[in-house]
């Protein structure tokens with residue numbers, strides 16, 4: 001790979017900021033320039049030395065780039081292609097981080113930019129937005145889907161795959177149509193379901209909002225993503241509606257079957273539903289979950305809350321195990337587990353679990 005690189009960003013929020021931070025870390029000599037909608041982001045990125053050049057406009061400074069990452073919401077990304085076409089030098093690869101791919105590939109083809117475009121989509125992220133939440137290790141251990149056009153050179157694809165791999169992500173080359181069907185099912189539909197479920201509870205809640213107060217692990221697990229950016233998700237849904245509609249129709253049919261089973265008091269159908277879902281869900285690998293879910297937590301029981309925390313932390317401190325976080329859990333995932341203990345690494349968690357079990361604590365590892 002040519003080095004040092006010059007890399008441009010358009011959009012520098014959670015994803016763009018995380019990619020820029022990773023590039024800055026692994027390729028410190030890279031010149032990074034960026035344009036975003038808000039100059040507050042650019043000021044912050046300069047101050048934190050994430051980027052070198054803040055561009056109020058997308059102008060000739062982008063002509064120096066080896067790669068340009070489009071990291072704004074998907075429709076905004078596509079709107080920059082026309083301008084970039086007039087600026088980029090031969091050999092520059094435009095890529096994006098957008099959650100949908102057919103739409104941008106269509107724009108790329110219409111503009112005759114196919115020899116200079118490789119789609120990209122890191123399968124990592126969160127409901128949070130903005131560069132303040134960007135993390136260098138966000139991409140680590142996460143699949144990074146790559147959708148080359150048919151006209152981009154093999155050499156460019158290999159170099160890009162290598163760049164992605166060097167940022168510690170797991171590159172996966174896919175056809176962009178397949179990408180949109182797959183993400184429609186495992187990302188876009190789940191976001192719509194989460195949003196609809198939260199709004200349902202909002203509408204059904206009692207006058208004293210008891211549902212909001214007691215909502216526990218189950219509801220919170222399935223709805224975290226309902227807090228995602230409305231702007232981003234509007235654009236995702238509008239650019240992958242056909243695929244989402246297909247899986248949504250199947251989902252509605254499944255719900256109707258569940259409704260029939262409940263109305264007929266068909267316990268065995270409900271049992272089969274949960275048995276099949278459990279078996280398939282348990283077969284999922286967490287290897288590519290990315291660092292966000294790689295927290296090193298355990299839960300344990302605690303009889304006397306006030307003195308209990310002190311005793312437990314003393315036990316761990318006396319074994320040289322450092323705690324990252326400790327606190328009482330009010331929405332319990334486990335019946336008796338009232339204490340959440342978090343560590344900095346897997347080894348500390350494993351050692352702590354052993355020690356606490358020696359002291360007859362009931363420990364739940366997650």
Ligand SMILES: NC(=O)c1ccc[n+]([C@@H]2O[C@H](COP(=O)([O-])OP(=O)(O)OC[C@H]3O[C@@H](n4cnc5c(N)ncnc54)[C@H](O)[C@@H]3O)[C@@H](O)[C@H]2O)c1
Nearest residue numbers: 011012013014015037072073074076098099125126129130
């Ligand atoms: N959030 C996720 O979990 C996630 C994961 C993978 C991919 N993506 C994709 O990454 C892209 C960015 O998402 P994010 O989570 O970083 O969002 P974000 O809201 O954190 O950041 C968006 C950035 O784009 C900028 N922006 C918005 N409109 C713009 C415009 N018209 N011109 C220039 N800049 C503009 C914003 O100022 C901000 O810097 C989206 O295309 C999204 O589909 C998101």
Ligand SMILES: O=C(O)C(=O)C[C@]1(C(=O)O)C=C[C@@H](O)C=C1
Nearest residue numbers: 099122123124125126127187225
């Ligand atoms: O973990 C989350 O909060 C996410 O929503 C991340 C997530 C997803 O898994 O759906 C969201 C959008 C993406 O394009 C890729 C990843």
